[in-house]
Amino acid sequence: MLYCSGPIEQPSRRMSLNLPKLVADQTLYSWCGLVHAWNGSSATSTSRSLFGSPYTALMHDFPGLLHHLAERTRGQLGEPRDIALQHTLLGYFLPLVHVDQAEGILQRVFAGTMPELKMKLGIAASRIGGHHHLKGCPECFDDDEETHGFAYWHIDDQLPSAMVCRKHRRPLVIAWDPVTPVHRRGWLLPRSGLKRKWIEVPVLGEEQMDRLTTVAEYSARFAMLAPGSLNPRVLARVYQKALHSKGLATAKGSLRLTALIKATRSHFRGIESVPGFESLQAVTGDWPGLAGALARRRPRPGHPLKHLLLICMLFEAWEEFLEAYEDMLSPIDEGTPTSALGPQVSSIETFRCHVIAGSSIRSASNKAGVCTTTGLKWAKQLGLRYTSRAKVFSDDKKNLARIALMAGADAGAVAEQVGVSQITINRMLSSEPDLKESWCIARFYRSRERTRKHFRALIRENPHLTVKALRQIPGNGYMWLYRHDRAWLADNLPSLWLQIGPTNPD
Numbered sequence: 001m002l003y004c005s006g007p008i009e010q011p012s013r014r015m016s017l018n019l020p021k022l023v024a025d026q027t028l029y030s031w032c033g034l035v036h037a038w039n040g041s042s043a044t045s046t047s048r049s050l051f052g053s054p055y056t057a058l059m060h061d062f063p064g065l066l067h068h069l070a071e072r073t074r075g076q077l078g079e080p081r082d083i084a085l086q087h088t089l090l091g092y093f094l095p096l097v098h099v100d101q102a103e104g105i106l107q108r109v110f111a112g113t114m115p116e117l118k119m120k121l122g123i124a125a126s127r128i129g130g131h132h133h134l135k136g137c138p139e140c141f142d143d144d145e146e147t148h149g150f151a152y153w154h155i156d157d158q159l160p161s162a163m164v165c166r167k168h169r170r171p172l173v174i175a176w177d178p179v180t181p182v183h184r185r186g187w188l189l190p191r192s193g194l195k196r197k198w199i200e201v202p203v204l205g206e207e208q209m210d211r212l213t214t215v216a217e218y219s220a221r222f223a224m225l226a227p228g229s230l231n232p233r234v235l236a237r238v239y240q241k242a243l244h245s246k247g248l249a250t251a252k253g254s255l256r257l258t259a260l261i262k263a264t265r266s267h268f269r270g271i272e273s274v275p276g277f278e279s280l281q282a283v284t285g286d287w288p289g290l291a292g293a294l295a296r297r298r299p300r301p302g303h304p305l306k307h308l309l310l311i312c313m314l315f316e317a318w319e320e321f322l323e324a325y326e327d328m329l330s331p332i333d334e335g336t337p338t339s340a341l342g343p344q345v346s347s348i349e350t351f352r353c354h355v356i357a358g359s360s361i362r363s364a365s366n367k368a369g370v371c372t373t374t375g376l377k378w379a380k381q382l383g384l385r386y387t388s389r390a391k392v393f394s395d396d397k398k399n400l401a402r403i404a405l406m407a408g409a410d411a412g413a414v415a416e417q418v419g420v421s422q423i424t425i426n427r428m429l430s431s432e433p434d435l436k437e438s439w440c441i442a443r444f445y446r447s448r449e450r451t452r453k454h455f456r457a458l459i460r461e462n463p464h465l466t467v468k469a470l471r472q473i474p475g476n477g478y479m480w481l482y483r484h485d486r487a488w489l490a491d492n493l494p495s496l497w498l499q500i501g502p503t504n505p506d
Helices: 028-039 043-051 066-072 080-087 090-096 099-111 138-147 206-223 232-245 257-267 278-282 286-295 304-314 318-328 347-356 361-368 372-382 395-406 411-418 422-431 433-461 467-471 478-484 486-492 494-500
Strands: 002-009 014-020 134-136 173-176 197-200
Touching: 014 028, 014 043, 028 043, 028 080, 043 066, 066 080, 066 099, 080 090, 080 099, 090 099, 090 206, 090 304, 099 433, 134 138, 206 304, 206 318, 232 286, 232 304, 232 318, 257 304, 286 304, 347 361, 347 372, 361 372, 372 422, 395 411, 395 422, 395 433, 411 422, 422 433, 433 478, 467 478, 478 486
Parallel strands: none
Antiparallel strands: 002 014, 134 173, 173 197
């Protein structure tokens, strides 16, 4: 069951850890907890040994520093990309993210942490919630102990839309404890670790079990798709056609609300009380708006769970959905990569052919169905020759702007510095993903340093104030640090951290 038992390099010393096998469907969080249990060190020591950070190993949904983990375990767990997509929740959320943004998120997670990740993925605004409870099947735990010698958290069970075990056709149980994940200093494991209360997901009958089993099956298949492989605009057309075929929408795409509400209530009857599916309780208001938001010509971003509910209602098999999606693809679908969905005509290839044939960047972009800014970005990436129009934004000014943006300067200030509009700077950032990524990172670090400095000054100026009193000072910065820089609070302000305790600051 061991991969290796060898030294893991640390800055100050060498430590040998027994490393258990990473099972194919095991979460990385569960594996880290097993490392901790096998070696008997403290939680922070285990995390530092594996990631070089005191708390990263305790992140159960989106751990970072995966390059560090791969190096410290000598690649025994696989490539960072495989770890991220197969053993964390990123594989569930990235199929709906544009391929460039998805790649940027992965690179951030490989190299460090991404405090704003849930906001970037739209989780915070989804009304579904970002507290991903640990879930599992007791019968699976028994099978795990018999097969592997230990029980573990299965990644498919952790998906927000999975509430039943497909193998044993029984409800999952939720591991609930009163301490929020950010305050935990240990692991919740299926048969060991911190104390918890088991809560069984309520399933009322066989019909509800069938519906939830289908949702769980589709969820697992959804999480296997490549990052950026689903274009929301193509999905909207798929939904429109399926709704029309079932008499739930007109030929022009308008929803038949009465019929839609009736069909939705019938399909999902009895599962409105299941955790995560509460939006179905207000089907007269939420569901038509949801279907409209996902199926409109310019669809709004939607949580994967919302897409999966709609897919489950409209398609009787996952393969039927994939076939409908592939049939809807066309050369004008910007940003839809050739991925696991099968061969398809690429809009980038359409753009390239028109440029080679003599079309201008603007004309080729129009024919490929993308904006000129995207066309310029593709032309640079493909090394295509084109004649650029004379612009006020010269190469020298662009270089000055890039230097300032990479240092984290405000986009408006950069625009004023080089003498162009802020829209021009925004377009520059959107057309150069690497520059935008560097700018976002620099902005975060500048904000972090400024907030740290300000909070230190407040403590020096008010040495006798309690934490509660400090937080009453306008602009104190405490909440920003708590949400984005808790490790700094713990490492640099230990006495303050003890006063803070494990309570929720909100």
